[in-house]
Amino acid sequence: MEICTIMTRLGYGEMMRRWRVEKYRENDRLLNARSLxxxxxxxxxxxxxxxxxxxxxxxxxxxxxxxxxxxxxxxxxxxxxxxxxxxxxxxxxxxxxxxxxxxxxxxxxxxxxxxxxxxxxxxxxxxxxxxxxxxxxxxxxxxxxxxxxxxxxxxxxxxxxxxxxxxxxxxxxxxxxxxxxxxxxxxxxxxxxxxxxxxxxxxxxxxxxxxxxxxxxxxxxxxxxxxxxxxxxxxxAEFVNNLNDTQAKVYVILKMILRDIIKPNNKEITSYMLKNIILWQAENTPQTEFHSRSLLHWLHDGLKKLRTAIEKKRLCYYMIPERNLMEACGMHDYQQHKWVADITDMLEEGPNVFLRLKKLRKAIVASPEPMMWFSKKRMELEMLRLEYDNRQEEIREKDWKVDYSDSILEKIKSRKCDILIQVAQRMFLKVSSANQLIDIYNRMLM
Incomplete structure (x- = not known):
């Protein structure tokens, strides 16, 4: 349950992901509505x-x-x-x-x-x-x-x-x-x-x-x-948007494991394979069984399914089961044995596996109050960025030029600058150039 709370603070909660989905859809609508x-x-x-x-x-x-x-x-x-x-x-x-x-x-x-x-x-x-x-x-x-x-x-x-x-x-x-x-x-x-x-x-x-x-x-x-x-x-995308909060977080944690622990060199294993594991898991299980208290159980279940897929080099595509997503994936025997062993170790570790994930580990050891403060600032900054992009598309001229003196763009830029200065001050940094703020900005949105 604590991990579920931390995942929400990191920007993977229900509210934030729904908000992102709507803003990217709005961006698509604006782009496609343009006459050029x-x-x-x-x-x-x-x-x-x-x-x-x-x-x-x-x-x-x-x-x-x-x-x-x-x-x-x-x-x-x-x-x-x-x-x-x-x-x-x-x-x-x-x-x-x-x-x-x-x-x-x-x-x-x-x-x-x-x-x-x-x-x-x-x-x-x-x-x-x-x-x-x-x-x-x-x-x-x-x-x-x-x-x-x-x-x-x-x-x-x-x-x-x-x-x-x-x-x-x-x-x-x-x-x-x-x-x-x-x-x-x-x-x-x-x-x-x-x-x-x-x-x-x-x-x-x-x-x-x-x-x-x-x-x-x-x-x-x-x-x-x-x-x-x-x-x-x-x-x-519709499937994933209809996963509940726990299912979505299990999927994100599996992707963290892929990036931080398994580390495939040439996409022998991909996040798309993990998505299919989650979709099969969801199709075969009542939604009521996915809740914050069962997050570790379903993470372990997903890891076991991934281990079986690697061992057998077989993972059925959710939409067309006859297609094997691991066919001709380029996985060598030594990679296969290593990743099976790594996943077995993770299963034996239990909850300690979370400490092996860089982003989660930092959030777990952080002091709660600064972590909460930073989380709110980071999510607000991301919201402002997506709103800024969509506003640009709304006011873009036929020659693709944007009037950056637009009052809404000005207000968004001003608020973004305020947040970045607050973060810099909290980090005890003396900001001497715009490049330093841009660096903080990029690091917060990664």
């Missing part, structure tokens, strides 16, 4: 930011750029219901060479009028009279386009389907191009499962949100340059 959208895409915040589970600079900001004039469909979809202005591709998931959870995209019907140039440049002959959309070619074209349209970003080397970048040296953004996907049969198979969670209305909402495909093939495939991965980013 030359790339013809919809922006969707995904990952931990969409789930409200990380502070502003604590992790990368994952953003989907969904092409608005392209749709991928399953075999039985009636094309007459789809506008002629949309490029339509048929999803091929039945080929024996296509790994579960992936597909190839066969051109079914080109858009009648204007087509996106990056789509045209990514089309390939499949040698049987058909035309396929190449995931690797589309990603190449989009990466090149991104370099010319994002002067504010410091660009980094591509990582899978992600195009990473950094703003001001500290704000890391992972951009992923995606296509909308209509796959009712896949979603219905998921919806028809017997479950204790989520509720029927959330199940129907997730089905209505649909799916996406992203340009990344199965790592072990000889044809990965032509393959696409089926994803449910908006649905998964």
């Amino acid at each position: 959208n030359k790339q013809r895409n919809t922006i969707i915040t995904a990952g931990s930011k969409a789930e409200g589970l990380t502070c502003f600079l604590e992790s990368d900001w994952d953003v989907l750029f969904v092409l608005t004039d392209v749709l991928c469909v399953e075999a039985d979809i009636n094309l007459l219901t789809i506008s002629d202005d949309i490029d339509v591709f048929r999803m091929d998931t039945m080929d024996t060479l296509v790994y579960p959870g992936h597909c190839r995209l066969l051109q079914e019907r080109p858009a009648v009028h204007t087509r996106l140039s990056i789509i045209i440049k990514a089309l390939c002959d499949n040698e049987y009279g058909g035309v396929l959309l190449s995931s690797s070619l589309l990603l190449d074209e989009y990466s090149a386009l991104s370099l010319t349209h994002n002067a504010m970003l410091e660009h980094h080397e591509r990582a899978g389907p992600s195009i990473p970048g950094t703003i001001n040296g500290v704000h890391h953004i992972d951009r992923v191009i995606a296509l909308r996907c209509s796959c009712p049969s896949i979603l219905q198979r998921w919806a028809d499962r017997r479950r204790k969670w989520p509720s029927p209305n959330i199940v129907q909402k997730v089905v209505s949100l649909g799916a996406f495909v992203t340009p990344v093939g199965f790592k072990g495939s000889d044809y990965k340059h032509m393959e696409w991965r089926i994803c449910f980013n908006t649905g998964e």
Whole structure:
């Protein structure tokens, strides 16, 4: 129960994560409402930011750029219901060479009028009279386009389907191009499962949100340059937003363990795998069993499931169980043995495992009053930052300029400065430059 309280003070409580979710959704709405959208895409915040589970600079900001004039469909979809202005591709998931959870995209019907140039440049002959959309070619074209349209970003080397970048040296953004996907049969198979969670209305909402495909093939495939991965980013964000307070905190602590103790070198184990463990845990257990007194129990249960997944190199994807998330993950035998041993040690440690996590350890040993004071200041600072970003989008001109003399922006900047000076004084620092305040600011939001 004390750990639950500390997690709330660290910014992982119910109120704070709900507030973050709403502000990132508002930011998406403002960005997508702008008339200047030359790339013809919809922006969707995904990952931990969409789930409200990380502070502003604590992790990368994952953003989907969904092409608005392209749709991928399953075999039985009636094309007459789809506008002629949309490029339509048929999803091929039945080929024996296509790994579960992936597909190839066969051109079914080109858009009648204007087509996106990056789509045209990514089309390939499949040698049987058909035309396929190449995931690797589309990603190449989009990466090149991104370099010319994002002067504010410091660009980094591509990582899978992600195009990473950094703003001001500290704000890391992972951009992923995606296509909308209509796959009712896949979603219905998921919806028809017997479950204790989520509720029927959330199940129907997730089905209505649909799916996406992203340009990344199965790592072990000889044809990965032509393959696409089926994803449910908006649905998964809805799942995490419907976890209760204890479930969300178990998920965050598991991510801390991954970062501070397991420390994979090349994403052999990812936070996405941990998310799937939490979702399976939630589906198979009544919600009433997740409460503050049972946090350690469910953390241990999650660790045991992770240990089993590592031992067997198998973890079923929550939405498409046939897909093994640990298939071709690149884990070596020595890593497998070490991580199994490390998790066994953590299970034997009991509650002492919390002391091995840097962020939690500092909070546990801190004096309660200064910790409470700092927690309030840090959360207020994050709220101000998100409000500032959204206000900028509200008043941004058509030429993308912002009037920084805006009264609301001025008030937010003034309050941020007051907080930072208070923190510096509490740290017995004599602030002699704006750079020192910026350093305090960045460290507080990490």
